[in-house]
Amino acid sequence: MNYRLEQAFGIKLARHFVLEHVEEMFGEGSAIDEDGKLTDKAIELLKVRYGGNVFNLSAGMDMDEIPALVTAGTMSGGVMDVLDSLLEKCPNCGNSAWKAEGVRIKCGSCGADAAFKNGDDLIKEWLTKVQEEKKIF
Numbered sequence: 162m163n164y165r166l167e168q169a170f171g172i173k174l175a176r177h178f179v180l181e182h183v184e185e186m187f188g189e190g191s192a193i194d195e196d197g198k199l200t201d202k203a204i205e206l207l208k209v210r211y212g213g214n215v216f217n218l219s220a221g222m223d224m225d226e227i228p229a230l231v232t233a234g235t236m237s238g239g240v241m242d243v244l245d246s247l248l249e250k251c252p253n254c255g256n257s258a259w260k261a262e263g264v265r266i267k268c269g270s271c272g273a274d275a276a277f278k279n280g281d282d283l284i285k286e287w288l289t290k291v292q293e294e295k296k297i298f
């Protein structure tokens with residue numbers, strides 16, 4: 162499914178779930194404890210990211226339960242985040258003339274494909290910002 166979305170939109174979606182990035186950025190055990198359970202901090206972060214009502218989140222839930230929480234809504238959210246990273250100006254010609262061809266976005270001036278940030282980089286940027294604001298970890 163991710164592959165089809167990437168092909169259709171010409172984007173790269175995140176390969177790693179947000180909590181895997183947390184473990185990498187803030188240290189092992191910060192989001193998932195040694196028994197594979199989500200920490201309170203992980204739950205707090207997921208509520209910030211997805212809103213309190215999107216997931217049925219509870220402290221002590223197992224990391225193995227996470228894949229079942231992926232919905233059409235979370236997947237389209239991931240696609241929208243990447244599409245929102247489109248630069249204002251075309252990096253190829255410097256003009257600001259994006260236009261849609263089907264679901265693809267191309268430069269209306271030079272014809273270059275739109276360039277987006279990839280999903281994993283966007284998650285890391287988001288985590289950095291949230292950590293600065295909320296100091297969860």
Ligand SMILES: [Zn+2]
Nearest residue numbers: 251254268271
């Ligand atoms: Zn261009």
